[in-house]
Structures are given as C-alpha cells and as structure tokens.
Amino acid sequence: MQRVAIVDHGLCNVDSMWRAVEECGAKGDVTEDPRDLAHADKIILPGVGAFPDAMQILHDLGMADALREQVLGEGIPLLGVCLGMQLLAQSSEEVRPTEGLGLIDARVVRLVSRHCDERIPHVGWNEVWAAREHPLNAGLPAGVDCYFVHSFHMQCVDDADVLATTPYCGGFTSMVARDNVFGAQFHPEKSQVHGLRILRNFVEL
Amino acid sequence: MLKTRVIPTLLYRDFTLVKGVRFDSRRVVGSPVQAVQVYNLRNVDELVFLDVTATTDERRPDFTLIDEIADHCFMPLCVGGGVRDIEDIRSLLAVGADKVALNTVAVEDPGVVRAGSDRFGAQCIVVAIDTKVDAHGDVTVWTASGSHDTGLDPIVWAKEVEALGAGEILLQSIDHDGVMAGYDLDTIALVSEAVSIPVIASGGAGTFDHLHAAITTGRATAVAAASMFHFTEQTPMEAKQYLAAQGIPTRC
Numbered sequence: 001m002q003r004v005a006i007v008d009h010g011l012c013n014v015d016s017m018w019r020a021v022e023e024c025g026a027k028g029d030v031t032e033d034p035r036d037l038a039h040a041d042k043i044i045l046p047g048v049g050a051f052p053d054a055m056q057i058l059h060d061l062g063m064a065d066a067l068r069e070q071v072l073g074e075g076i077p078l079l080g081v082c083l084g085m086q087l088l089a090q091s092s093e094e095v096r097p098t099e100g101l102g103l104i105d106a107r108v109v110r111l112v113s114r115h116c117d118e119r120i121p122h123v124g125w126n127e128v129w130a131a132r133e134h135p136l137n138a139g140l141p142a143g144v145d146c147y148f149v150h151s152f153h154m155q156c157v158d159d160a161d162v163l164a165t166t167p168y169c170g171g172f173t174s175m176v177a178r179d180n181v182f183g184a185q186f187h188p189e190k191s192q193v194h195g196l197r198i199l200r201n202f203v204e205l
Numbered sequence: 206m207l208k209t210r211v212i213p214t215l216l217y218r219d220f221t222l223v224k225g226v227r228f229d230s231r232r233v234v235g236s237p238v239q240a241v242q243v244y245n246l247r248n249v250d251e252l253v254f255l256d257v258t259a260t261t262d263e264r265r266p267d268f269t270l271i272d273e274i275a276d277h278c279f280m281p282l283c284v285g286g287g288v289r290d291i292e293d294i295r296s297l298l299a300v301g302a303d304k305v306a307l308n309t310v311a312v313e314d315p316g317v318v319r320a321g322s323d324r325f326g327a328q329c330i331v332v333a334i335d336t337k338v339d340a341h342g343d344v345t346v347w348t349a350s351g352s353h354d355t356g357l358d359p360i361v362w363a364k365e366v367e368a369l370g371a372g373e374i375l376l377q378s379i380d381h382d383g384v385m386a387g388y389d390l391d392t393i394a395l396v397s398e399a400v401s402i403p404v405i406a407s408g409g410a411g412t413f414d415h416l417h418a419a420i421t422t423g424r425a426t427a428v429a430a431a432s433m434f435h436f437t438e439q440t441p442m443e444a445k446q447y448l449a450a451q452g453i454p455t456r457c
Contacts, residue, residue, distance in 0.1 A: 010295075011298075011324065011325055011326075012298060012325075013298050013299070013301055013302065013303055014299070015272070015275060015276075015299065015300055015301040016275060016278070016301050016303070019275075019276055019279075019301075020279065023279070048298075048325060048326045048328060048329055049324060049325045049326040050323060050324070050326055053323075053324065083326070113401070116401070117424075118207075119401055119402055119403045119426055120401065120402070121327055121328045121372045121373070121402065121403070122207065123328065123372070123373060123403045123426070123427075124207050124208055124209075124210050124250070124251075124403075124426070124427065125207070125208040125210065125250060125456045126206070126207045126208065127206065145208060145456045147251075147280070147281055149281070149303070149304075149328040149329075149372070150328060151327060151328070151372075167206060168207055187281070187303075189279070190279065190280055190281045190303060191279075191280075192248050192279050192280055193248075193279075195279070196279065
C-alpha cells in the first residue's frame with residue numbers, strides 16, 4: 001500500500017484530504033514532522049490561507065527544506081493543492097512579496113476580474129482543460145468541472161509546466177506538472193468522483 | 206465557465222435536522238449523517254450546514270458531529286452556528302469544514318472576520334447575513350437566529366464585511382424563509398450590486414423558477430434552498446438541469 005504523507009501546516013482542512021487519500025486506497029499520514037517525509041511514497045501539500053503565513057510555518061517546522069530534499073534529492077512525487085500548488089512557485093505577491101519553495105519556475109499573482117460577473121474569490125465549479133496528456137489526468141472527461149476557491153493563481157515561466165487551464169479572468173493555470181512535482185489549483189478532495197480520480201492517479205504514479 | 210451552484214442547506218438542532226418557517230416552528234427532517242451521505246451520492250455542488258440554535262443556546266459548534274459528517278462529504282462543506290472566535294474557526298477547519306459561516310459574532314466582534322480571513326484565507330470565511338423587515342418597514346440585519354435586530358442596513362453591512370476580508374456572503378431572508386414563495390429579490394440584487402465577492406441567495410425557494418429569478422434578477426452567484434429539497438420531490442440535480450435549459454451554466 002502506498003504511503004502518502006499529508007503535510008499539516010495548521011492552516012487548513014487536512015482531515016478531508018486524509019479521507020480522500022484513504023478512499024483512493026492509500027495510507028494517509030497527516031504530519032507536521034519533516035522526518036516523516038522520509039517514509040513516504042508520495043507527499044501531498046494541501047493548503048488554504050495566506051502564502052506568507054504558510055511559508056513561514058513550513059520554514060519553522062523544517063518542512064521547506066525537507067520537502068525540497070525529498071522531492072529534488074529522492075525523487076518523491078509531490079502534489080500541491082490550492083495554496084499548496086502556489087507554494088511550489090518561486091514567489092507570490094499575496095499580502096507581501098514572499099519566496100516560495102521554488103520547485104516550479106513560476107510566480108503567484110492576483111486574479112484580475114474582466115467584468116462584474118467575474119467575482120473574486122473565484123468560488124465554485126469550473127472547467128479544467130488539459131493542455132497535454134499526462135498520467136495525472138488520465139481518465140478524466142475533457143473540461144471536467146472541479147471545485148475552486150482562490151483569489152491568486154500561478155503564472156508559469158515555462159509553458160511546458162502547464163498541465164491544465166481554466167477559463168476565468170482570461171484563463172489561468174489550474175494544474176502544473178514538472179518531473180515529479182505536481183499542482184492542482186482546485187480541490188481534488190472536494191471535487192467528487194473526478195477529483196478522487198486525480199488523487200488516485202497521483203497515488204498510482 | 207464558472208457554474209452557478211445550487212446548494213442544499215441543512216439546519217441542525219438537538220441532534221436532528223430541522224426546517225421551519227421564518228426561523229420558527231422547526232420540524233424534524235432527519236439525521237444529519239444520513240442526509241449528508243445522500244447529498245454526497247447525489248453529487249451536489251456544495252452543502253451548507255447550520256447549527257441554528259447554537260448561539261442562542263450559548264453552545265459552541267458540535268465539533269464531533271462536524272467531524273463525522275465531513276467524513277462523508279467529498280464536496281465542499283460550509284459550517285455555521287455558534288462560532289465565537291478564531292479558535293472555533295480553526296477547530297471547524299481542522300475537523301473537515303471547508304468554509305465557516307459567521308453571523309452573530311461578525312456583528313459583535315468584526316475583528317474575528319478580519320483575523321479569520323488573514324489567517325485562514327478569505328475563501329473560507331463566509332459571512333451569513335440574516336435580514337428581516339423591521340417595525341419601520343426597513344430591511345435590517347438580524348442576529349442570534351433572527352431574535353435580535355441590529356438596525357444595520359444589509360448593503361452597508363455587506364460592504365463592510367467585504368472590506369473586513371469575507372470571501373463570500375450567505376444572504377438569508379428571515380421573512381421569506383420556509384415560505385417557499387420566492388426569494389427576497391430586491392435585497393439580493395442590492396447586495397450583489399454592492400459587493401464584488403460571491404453572494405449566495407437563501408430563504409424562500411419553492412420552485413426552480415425562484416432559483417432562476419435569484420440568479421437573473423437578483424444576480425446571485427449561487428442559490429441555496431432547504432424546504433424545497435426537504436419537503437418536495439424536487440432535487441438539486443433537477444434544479445440544475447432546469448437552470449441549464451434556461452441558459453444558466455450549471456454542473457449537471
């Protein structure tokens with residue numbers, strides 16, 4: 001059975017992620033101890049909240065270095081979800097300019113509404129269009145609806161890292177994939193059967 | 206395209222689900238865990254779960270129950286009722302809530318909205334605004350399960366909670382609640398116009414046309430309903446199919 005470490009930085013709903021991981025047939029291990037990452041086959045970095053606070057907590061826990069070591073050194077697959085995806089970037093402008101984990105060459109910027117019906121935060125079910133085929137989104141319908149709740153989004157420097165986009169505020173990157181580093185701006189654990197499929201795909205990578 | 210959400214609301218009191226009329230004469234409608242399991246199987250867009258007497262009974266949220274229902278919820282879950290401080294918000298998120306609805310506490314201590322938004326992100330801070338026509342014929346904001354008139358203008362209050370960092374507004378009409386004769390479209394339209402965060406319309410839906418009116422006339426971002434789904438044969442999926450046939454994007 002695959003062991004999936006779920007990083008707990010105290011700012012989010014880790015219980016839902018744990019339930020979803022178990023539903024996918026893996027063993028979920030919610031942890032704030034960086035040493036636990038060494039025993040994991042996969043790592044999930046969930047997250048809601050503000051970018052600077054989350055980075056600060058990851059640094060304080062020793063998680064930031066441990067994540068980089070496991071992902072870059074050991075090749076362990078990492079999936080960042082929502083704020084967790086944004087934390088993979090080089091930097092974010094949320095609240096104040098802050099450095100991220102630097103695992104994806106990207107920066108995180110605010111969504112800009114183009115008209116009054118594009119309310120922000122972007123809350124609800126919206127389409128996820130795959131930019132290319134990848135094991136992570138295998139078996140999903142084209143333009144599958146997933147659940148989003150966010151005000152910032154990731155802008156990749158290298159288009160090759162973009163795995164999916166979503167049509168809101170002119171279109172933004174909703175999934176990324178670079179080597180063993182993955183991200184989903186939506187919440188797969190809250191996106192019903194299709195979200196669980198993505199998590200199962202990740203577990204089975 | 207962003208889909209318009211249709212959100213069943215579950216009201217909880219003393220270990221059972223209830224539904225009343227104008228926040229009163231609430232009837233037992235079943236067990237919360239069972240209801241959540243059914244809605245999960247029915248693939249609904251989101252659930253709102255409100256402990257309707259926690260504040261007036263001076264109780265904290267029932268964290269054990271929320272933990273249990275969240276385990277059956279592979280869709281977003283918004284939880285409200287009895288939240289008094291930032292620690293309650295943290296605890297609800299920890300047991301599986303995705304969003305926390307603040308009502309009475311937001312009026313009494315607006316700093317909790319700000320602190321919750323700064324710490325956990327705007328996306329999980331929903332401010333529930335209950336409105337009712339007061340003795341002078343004005344629509345005002347009421348707290349403590351509809352028992353206290355704050356005298357606040359809902360439009361002014363909506364703008365204020367947006368400025369405080371709320372990520373969404375759950376706008377409920379007490380006068381229209383449970384009557385199933387349609388939403389308070391005037392207030393929904395005024396509040397939707399006044400803010401740029403999403404507004405969920407609640408209170409009064411009895412037919413699919415009522416949902417349609419809240420979205421088109423009221424410009425609500427999402428529509429919530431309780432009695433319609435508890436006491437009639439109409440389901441959220443049928444509602445979304447109806448709306449889709451009228452040209453409103455839904456997930457169905």
